[in-house]
Amino acid sequence: MIKLIKQKLTHRTDDPCFLIGEEKIYSKFHANLKAQQKCITNDPNELWQYIKFENYINHKGLEPTATIRELYKQRAIQIRQQNEYVRIWASGGADSTNVIHAFHEAGIQPDELATYMQYPGEIHGSQNAEVDFSLRPFLKEVERWWPDVKIKFYDVLPEHYHWYSKNAIEHWFAYTQLNPSGFSWQIPYEIYPELQEHSAKYQTANIYSGPDFSIGVDKQGWYYRFVDKPYNDAHNAPYQVFFFADPQAKDIWLKIVHRAKKHILKQAEDNSIPFEDQILGEWNIKTGELAEMEFWLPDSIEFGRKKNKNYWKGLFNWGPKSSLRFLNMISSVTGQETLMNLMHYYKEIDKKYPHWFHNNTIMEDWIGTRTNKIYFERS
Secondary structure (H helix, E strand, O other): OOOOOOOOOOOOOOOOOOEOOOOEHHHHHHHHHHHHHHHHOOOOHHHHHOEEEEEEOOOOOOOOOOOHHHHHHHHHHHHHHHEEEEEEOOOOOOOHHHHHHHHOOOOOOOOEEEEEEEOOOOOHHHHHHHHHHHHHHHHHHHHHHHOOOEEEEEOOOHHHHHHHHHHHHHHHHHOOOOOOOOOHHHHHHHOOOOHHHHHHHHHHHHHHHOOEEEEEOOEEEEEEEEOOOHHOOOOOOOOEOOOOOOOHHHHHHHHHHHHHHHHHHOOOOOOOOOHOOOOOEEEEOOOOOOOOHHHOOOOOOOOOOOOOOHHHHOOOOOOHHHHHHHOOOOEEEEEEHHHHOOOOOOOHHHHHHHHEEEOOOOOOEEEEEEEOOOOOOOO
């Protein structure tokens, strides 16, 4: 029996959220609805003055002298010491692979390595290519390190997708990614309620390695900030702990932003002139793509490789994984019915609130909201 999670399950008071006044909301959809209710004019942009995205990170200071890999290990130890049960959600991607290595290099281990398998239309190996080609081979090595650590795969099957599309479609829309087949571990927690029961007994950390962030420089100095999009619409994910960007992880975060600054400084054309006298701007940082972050990764990983994202357009084509899952969804009658149910609901939202989305269409993406700029070089 699927057990829906409508309230944030957490041990903390500083989880990333949307603020409408003093009220914390953990769904972009619900936050937009709440803000829309406050609007008193026909101006489609009025609602943005009522929404604030907040993650409670305000770290400032000099770059720590410890190496970045030493700080990864310290962060792993901190999470292990603070929680009774540590679960790393691993996809086979760079970020989660580095987190696993950090635990190993620190001489400690999590209680569980977990991933969820997404099958929106039929059970087929093409659906989880990153898991099958990157994670599974790596897990063979991990099993030698940690023979007593649980390795769990939580299957989200076509009938699960279909159930949500028939019985809880607003809930699905509110707590999953805009892409119809994408979601966080909130969905496995609902489909497998024993996860909820276990986490109610033991203080649990579900480690999410991200998120990505932006770094910039203006006339006031260097700053970083966050946008809601890299959180993958997973704000309500139960007992979520961020490995890199977290209010309790000052040193590792300052190391990362100072390293990101050094990466951007390489764009200077004249090193005899201060960078900020040449270029002012803001850049998106994907931590796992920068060599400066010194991730523990297989040699086959190419740092900063270019992906032709010009072709990643529309609701069903946010990259190869997204398009594969769309094809999987339409490969069965059950999946097609799921898609039709979801798209009917999406169309109703699109007609009513087109101004919530880029270019006034749900087929592109949500309009994001950002945290305040944090000028990190100021003490």
